[in-house]
Amino acid sequence: MPAAWLDRLGNGDAAAFGRGTVPEIHAGADGYRNQWWRRDGGLLARGIHGQLVAADRRTDTVVTILSSWPDATDTALEAAQRDLVAAVRRRLRG
Numbered sequence: 001m002p003a004a005w006l007d008r009l010g011n012g013d014a015a016a017f018g019r020g021t022v023p024e025i026h027a028g029a030d031g032y033r034n035q036w037w038r039r040d041g042g043l044l045a046r047g048i049h050g051q052l053v054a055a056d057r058r059t060d061t062v063v064t065i066l067s068s069w070p071d072a073t074d075t076a077l078e079a080a081q082r083d084l085v086a087a088v089r090r091r092l093r094g
Contacts, residue, residue: 008033008034009033009038010036010038010039042054043055043057048073052067058093059093
């Protein structure tokens, strides 16, 4: 991938999240572009039912979670995923 394209991932209008219809999904997001969210200090590609790809360029790490939640979104399960990804990032960053 070209570095310039990667640098643009997640760059978008942060104010747009205030206009969203599902505010709990957007909480903590700084941007969105090209199907990637900028959130919690990294980049996330999210799908329904808990699908997740989290990329951390500082540690050259990608966390992939394949899920099948009963509902398309679940704020408690999403919070658990965010905690897991944050723990992996902390551990790898030292």
